Amino acid sequence: xxxxxxxxxxxxxxxxxxxxxxxxxxxxxxxxxxxxxxxxxxxxxxxxxxxxxxxxxxxxxxxxxxxxxxxxxxxxxxxxxxxxxxxxxxxxxxxxxxxxxxxxxxxxxxxxxxxxxxxxxxxxxxxxxxxxxxxxxx
Amino acid sequence: xxxxxxxxxxxxxxxxxxxxxxxxxxxxxxxxxxxxxxxxxxxxxxxxxxxxxxxxxxxxxxxxxxxxxxxxxxxxxxxxxxxxxxxxxxxxxxxxxxxxxxxxxxxxxxxxxxxxxxxxxx
Numbered sequence: 001x002x003x004x005x006x007x008x009x010x011x012x013x014x015x016x017x018x019x020x021x022x023x024x025x026x027x028x029x030x031x032x033x034x035x036x037x038x039x040x041x042x043x044x045x046x047x048x049x050x051x052x053x054x055x056x057x058x059x060x061x062x063x064x065x066x067x068x069x070x071x072x073x074x075x076x077x078x079x080x081x082x083x084x085x086x087x088x089x090x091x092x093x094x095x096x097x098x099x100x101x102x103x104x105x106x107x108x109x110x111x112x113x114x115x116x117x118x119x120x121x122x123x124x125x126x127x128x129x130x131x132x133x134x135x136x137x138x
Numbered sequence: 139x140x141x142x143x144x145x146x147x148x149x150x151x152x153x154x155x156x157x158x159x160x161x162x163x164x165x166x167x168x169x170x171x172x173x174x175x176x177x178x179x180x181x182x183x184x185x186x187x188x189x190x191x192x193x194x195x196x197x198x199x200x201x202x203x204x205x206x207x208x209x210x211x212x213x214x215x216x217x218x219x220x221x222x223x224x225x226x227x228x229x230x231x232x233x234x235x236x237x238x239x240x241x242x243x244x245x246x247x248x249x250x251x252x253x254x255x256x257x258x259x260x
Contacts, residue, residue: 003232010224010236014217014243021213025206106246 008119009055011112016048018105019097026094034094040081041096044109047074048097051116058123067120075113078102082110140189140198144252147182151245154179158238168225168233176225176237179244180218186248187211202254210254214247 023041031038047070054067082101085092095104102109154175161172190211194200200207221240225233 003230004235006228006230006232007235007239010221011239014239017213017217018243018247021209022206025203025209029203029205104250 005055005058005119005123008115009052011108012048012052012055012116015097015105015108015112016045016052019045019048022095022097037092037094037096037099040077040098044074044077044097047077055116055119058120064120067116071113071116071120074109075117078109078113139186139193139200139252139255141252143186143189144248147179147186147248148245150182151179151241151248155238155241155243155245158234158241160238162231162234162236162238165231166234167229167231168237172234172237173222173225176218176222176241179241180215180222183211183215183218183244183248186251187215200255202257207251207254210247210251214244214251217244 019041023038023045026038026041051067051070051074054063054070057063058067078098078101081092081096081098085096085099092099097105097109101107157175158172161169166172190207217240221237225237
């Protein structure tokens with residue numbers, strides 16, 4: 001993990017922290033108000049943590065696949081939940097990371113999966129790809 | 139929270155963030171300027187911790203969720219420290235960008251804290 005990939009990991013780490021903190025508060029204080037939205041909050045937090053770890057270890061073949069799954073899930077999540085929060089606001093009026101396409105997080109949740117997938121594609125052959133990107137970055 | 143102090147924090151954090159992102163993209167490694175900007179953001183956050191502890195006793199209690207507020211504030215205090223440690227360990231241009239990302243996140247988080255403190259909407 002070198003160069004701009006580190007920025008990616010750090011942003012994922014921040015999102016993992018933000019999603020975890022928020023879902024912790026939501027579940028601890030008022031889970032009964034919106035079990036679906038708050039369960040989604042918790043799920044998104046877990047996915048962000050998983051994606052962060054997977055990107056850190058992306059050079060190892062198994063983790064590379066995990067990164068694809070986690071970031072793919074996240075892309076689907078932000079698109080599906082974002083759309084549902086517009087179409088069915090009564091179900092999703094309680095904020096999650098993905099509500100309204102991540103508007104509460106300056107749309108970072110919408111942009112980040114694309115950035116993540118781009119990074120994974122450009123680093124398809126993990127070892128050599130990461131090294132080459134490292135050279136370019138410096 | 140105190141509105142004018144919140145605004146000072148948001149402005150300082152946003153300015154520090156933009157500065158660091160620009161410096162980083164221009165190829166600068168973490169320097170006294172970029173790390174110093176983050177230290178300033180951190181000092182303001184520590185002052186915010188003191189304010190948040192004292193304010194309820196001075197007739198300015200939060201109307202929103204206290205738990206949510208402190209979750210944000212504790213996370214916010216930890217972030218610049220993490221960013222600076224990272225910048226010291228890995229002295230590349232991307233660490234400067236990371237410092238900027240941290241500062242921009244702080245700007246958003248402080249504004250969220252103000253909203254939580256005053257409105258009480260989770």
